Amino acid sequence: MNTLTGVSINKKDNIFLKIIGGLVFLFIFIAVLNVFQNPIKNFLHIVSSPVEKYFWDAGDNASVFFASFINARNIAKENENLKLENQGLLVEITSLQSLEKENEALKTITAIGRDQEFKYVMAGVTGLNTAEDIISINKGSADGILAGMPVISEKKVVFGRVLKVFKNFSEVMLISNKSNVLNVKIPGSDEAEVPVYGVTRGNGNLGIYLDLIPIDSNINAGDVLVTSSLEGTFPKDLLIGKVQETDKNDLKPFQTIKIEPFFNMKEAENLFVITDYKTR
Amino acid sequence: MWVKYLVIAALFYIFAVLQNSFLVHFNILGIIPNLVLIFYFLLLFFEKTDKFHLGIFGAFIAGFLLDIFSHYYLGISIVLLVFLMFVVKKILQILWDRSDEYSIIYFISLFILYLISYRVILNVCMLFLSPPFADFTVNWALLIVGAYNLLFALIGFYFFDKFNILSGEDRQLKLF
Numbered sequence: 001m002n003t004l005t006g007v008s009i010n011k012k013d014n015i016f017l018k019i020i021g022g023l024v025f026l027f028i029f030i031a032v033l034n035v036f037q038n039p040i041k042n043f044l045h046i047v048s049s050p051v052e053k054y055f056w057d058a059g060d061n062a063s064v065f066f067a068s069f070i071n072a073r074n075i076a077k078e079n080e081n082l083k084l085e086n087q088g089l090l091v092e093i094t095s096l097q098s099l100e101k102e103n104e105a106l107k108t109i110t111a112i113g114r115d116q117e118f119k120y121v122m123a124g125v126t127g128l129n130t131a132e133d134i135i136s137i138n139k140g141s142a143d144g145i146l147a148g149m150p151v152i153s154e155k156k157v158v159f160g161r162v163l164k165v166f167k168n169f170s171e172v173m174l175i176s177n178k179s180n181v182l183n184v185k186i187p188g189s190d191e192a193e194v195p196v197y198g199v200t201r202g203n204g205n206l207g208i209y210l211d212l213i214p215i216d217s218n219i220n221a222g223d224v225l226v227t228s229s230l231e232g233t234f235p236k237d238l239l240i241g242k243v244q245e246t247d248k249n250d251l252k253p254f255q256t257i258k259i260e261p262f263f264n265m266k267e268a269e270n271l272f273v274i275t276d277y278k279t280r
Numbered sequence: 281m282w283v284k285y286l287v288i289a290a291l292f293y294i295f296a297v298l299q300n301s302f303l304v305h306f307n308i309l310g311i312i313p314n315l316v317l318i319f320y321f322l323l324l325f326f327e328k329t330d331k332f333h334l335g336i337f338g339a340f341i342a343g344f345l346l347d348i349f350s351h352y353y354l355g356i357s358i359v360l361l362v363f364l365m366f367v368v369k370k371i372l373q374i375l376w377d378r379s380d381e382y383s384i385i386y387f388i389s390l391f392i393l394y395l396i397s398y399r400v401i402l403n404v405c406m407l408f409l410s411p412p413f414a415d416f417t418v419n420w421a422l423l424i425v426g427a428y429n430l431l432f433a434l435i436g437f438y439f440f441d442k443f444n445i446l447s448g449e450d451r452q453l454k455l456f
Binding site: 051055131136179 | 306
């Protein structure tokens with residue numbers, strides 16, 4: 001037998017055995033990781049939560065600082081626009097105040113309180129995965145959170161729904177996630193006008209668009225979208241976004257409309273999980 | 281020697297936390313750089329082509345952290361990064377054989393290839409494991425992903441080069 005060939009064959013066998021051994025080890029390691037996936041993720045999120053919160057706040061402050069330089073020119077223009085909008089809203093408030101008085105009287109008689117419909121759990125955002133449009137919040141099954149629960153801000157803006165629950169934290173799928181579909185309506189400008197119903201779909205990168213709007217529907221830039229509660233996930237009349245620009249194509253049966261979402265990660269310090277949503 | 285591995289693991293963890301919490305506020309149209317992937321590529325690029333210790337160690341740590349801070353099953357990114365390590369090392373060996381000098385062009389080209397490969401293979405895995413999260417959309421956003429990641433990768437490249445990090449051999453690194 002040729003000694004050199006024998007040595008060469010042994011070396012090749014060794015490498016082959018090493019590769020097989022490595023693959024077996026990798027397979028077992030990954031299997032064990034996934035068996036204990038929930039406690040591992042939960043533990044690391046508990047440990048990382050204070051660090052993530054610190055960096056989240058630091059990033060928020062730093063971005064505001066830099067944004068002031070970048071947006072200096074636009075701030076004055078935005079200020080003027082806001083002043084005009086404010087004046088319009090003041091007029092609207094005056095007319096609504098009289099309606100509110102009537103409503104208060106009705107409430108006293110019927111004893112219906114809107115806030116008693118829902119129970120909320122306040123949660124802090126600890127991280128955002130921009131590749132999947134999923135955020136992490138610091139409340140989990142130990143706090144009564146269940147998958148599917150809606151998540152909104154204090155201003156009743158829809159952020160998304162709980163996707164996966166761990167013991168001390170949860171993953172929330174934003175409405176901008178590409179697999180998310182949400183039934184919405186665009187209320188008419190007056191009570192006589194019939195609302196327009198459609199769906200918003202996630203576009204990724206924190207963007208959404210409106211779909212399945214009949215071609216003959218009259219949608220204008222600035223129209224506000226709210227939840228319709230048709231799919232039973234979100235209560236109705238929660239804020240989604242406003243129409244940015246329409247794209248009417250007579251060859252298609254439906255319009256596709258670009259939406260500016262109201263949810264803003266810069267204002268997502270505290271969110272609310274609705275734990276006891278009841279349909280009306 | 282173990283200190284080196286501890287420092288690398290700590291850096292991976294810090295980068296993972298930074299990209300999930302700090303850099304979120306500096307997103308460009310919802311896109312942020314993946315510091316963990318960038319740092320792992322830098323380790324592969326600057327480690328000797330016939331050595332795999334840092335590559336395998338980095339694949340486990342980086343892959344683990346990428347999966348922890350995402351919705352994926354644990355281990356997907358580990359397997360992906362181990363695979364990409366062998367591919368990148370092989371390409372670097374070929375480039376090293378052809379020329380004694382590396383150029384920034386090799387770095388940029390290989391980095392873009394590495395990023396695209398990671399994204400494509402990951403989405404193929406998602407197609408089988410979690411179909412709603414598979415995303416094969418090709419649009420302008422990919423340009424921003426590439427550019428934003430490349431910016432941080434180039435900063436890392438010059439940092440590694442200037443401070444001769446992982447330089448176990450005499451490499452001539454030239455711009456062009």
